[in-house]
Amino acid sequence: MALFGHGQVLPTTVADRSQVMRFSLREDGGPGAWLTNEIFDRGIDTDLTLCFGCPAQGDEQGPLTDEGVKSLVGWIGRWVPLLPDVPIKLDLSGNQITARSLRSLAECLKRHPRIQGLDLCRNQGLTGLLPAKPKTARRAIGKTWTSPRSTQRKKQQLTAGEAIRQLLATTSLQEFRVSDNPFSPADRALILQAAAASPTLCKFDMSNCALSAAEVEVLIGEVPGKKWRHLGLGTNLKQAMVNFIANHLLPATPTLVSLDLGTTEPYSSLDVIPVLRALENHPCLKTLSLAGHGLRGDAKMLTEALRLNKVLRTLDLSRCTMDCAFFEALTNSLKWGAARDEASKPNHALTRLILTTFDDPLFPRDQQESLARMCAIAIDRNRHLTLRAHAAEAFHAGLWSSPWKGLPLPLCSLIVEQLGDDKTSVRNLATVVPARGARTAGWRVGKPG
Structure with missing residues (x-):
């Protein structure tokens, strides 16, 4: 130890x-x-x-x-x-x-x-x-000597x-x-x-600094094209703020990887549909926090928006309130639709979903646990699919650095798929192969022929 x-x-x-x-x-x-x-x-x-x-x-x-x-x-x-x-x-x-x-x-x-x-x-x-300092006799005398009748002017305090x-x-x-x-x-x-x-x-x-839409506009209006990577703007979001984020902030910041809209302020009700719709075409945003809000939105549109998103990896819904229909729509986005067509494909990108602790007496506990369990199974599936993809890419890159120039990426994916649910082997392949490939490449550079 x-x-x-x-x-x-x-x-x-x-x-x-x-x-x-x-x-x-x-x-x-x-x-x-x-x-x-x-x-x-x-x-x-x-x-x-x-x-x-x-x-x-x-x-x-x-x-x-x-x-x-x-x-x-x-x-x-x-x-x-x-x-x-x-x-x-x-x-x-x-x-x-x-x-x-x-x-x-x-x-x-x-x-x-x-x-x-x-x-x-x-x-x-x-x-x-800051907490007020306790009054003392010395402070009282000092206050008397520096009364408003004094001609001395106080220095302007730095804000x-x-x-x-x-x-x-x-x-x-x-x-x-x-x-x-x-x-x-x-x-x-x-x-x-x-x-x-x-x-x-x-x-x-x-976050939690009572920002308004007009104030946030400064972030993209003052210097257009600024390459933001993370923004924390959480507050008691009004609809004007939500619309501004969806229609202006997200389109203007294609480099944004993480957006924190979570809040600790009470009684915040958030329509998530505009934000999720805006994320459908966002190229980089991988982490979104909506923590602390009362979530609402059309169930069908919520399912469609999440199914179409191919980039978002982490969705934080901790401390949120949501009704049964909202939770069901969230769950449906992670599984196949009845049509089994392209539009009903489940979301395979989301690998981390942080759910709230439900305390709504109108939301039956059995139903809560069932939906949460289905979400957990789907997220675990997504993690394994993502790990397989990384392993296939690593396998392909490692083989490409070998003397026989590697196999095509689709074939590498097929080989990795044969490992099935052996997550340890897949994870090892994803991490070990690139390292070996780099060492092999370095050795060949140092010793030609």
Whole structure:
């Protein structure tokens, strides 16, 4: 068993890792750097993420404040150059960092361009919602001395929107997340304009920030043709917002791979048909989250839209509410229709379906479990079909790099199909063959003839 520190088990959860990282800021920083390196080297976290977020209340180390950011800047300067030479993400979610500290953080990120991702979600300090400090006699006297009768003028306070605008303008971030922060309309406008104007930013998450359709329009209106890869725009979606996403945002962002429309706001009812219809012709979108909404839409159109989609791989419906007809339509999209023709082919692309926990007394439990079981069987079938396709492609590529130049791809697919339900063999073929092919190709280059 891997050990950490004085006989402790190596922390692998985000919460435990984050506590160690924040603790290390008060020490020499070595434990945090060692932990980050170990977790990355062992493949526990495929991204090199510096976890300084505060994920839960009651955390022993407590959230980072502006004073903690000063220590963090020093930690980054000392330890980041010693970490593996790969892109780095910095997680500062759930802390109490104010706009004032973002200037020093921006300067730090400018000096360390390997840090390409920044997470500032759930930061109370950015929205002025920090707990009030207890009143003391000294504070009361100070307030008296700086009363409105004083001729001294207070310095204009730096807003979160302006601080984030400066940060995005001076750094080379590719990913930026500020979800679950109740920004003012003025701050939201500045942040959206800065995100659209950033030449490097391609992943942007501003979910649960009460965005409107007019505000989201900035993302595609300011810089047409910007190559977004991920957008998080979840909110209590109004129909105008849904129509804008379906008719303008999705057609204008053909490079988009992931779209998060999930929300934690209550009483959000979402007609999913416009969005799913827009995805029929989208070339890249593989992940869609509709979590937290009350889902509705014509059952027949829902089935047709999902059957026609050949790209979407993950659909997140967690925390959603849906009626029996909606769930049946979802299930029908994953199985053959009665006509057994081209139009009734099931969806074979979806390989991950995250369903909600049903608590509707009008939805019989037996029926819920039956539909959920049919969905699970269909998704498992899709995963195996996808794995077979990858194995056939890998088999073809591996053979093509061999001296006898390989077999046609359809024949490779037929050979892989003979493996049947032996998923282990198929998975091994999908991963081992390309590696062997690459080694063989490299050997032939080094030793001609």
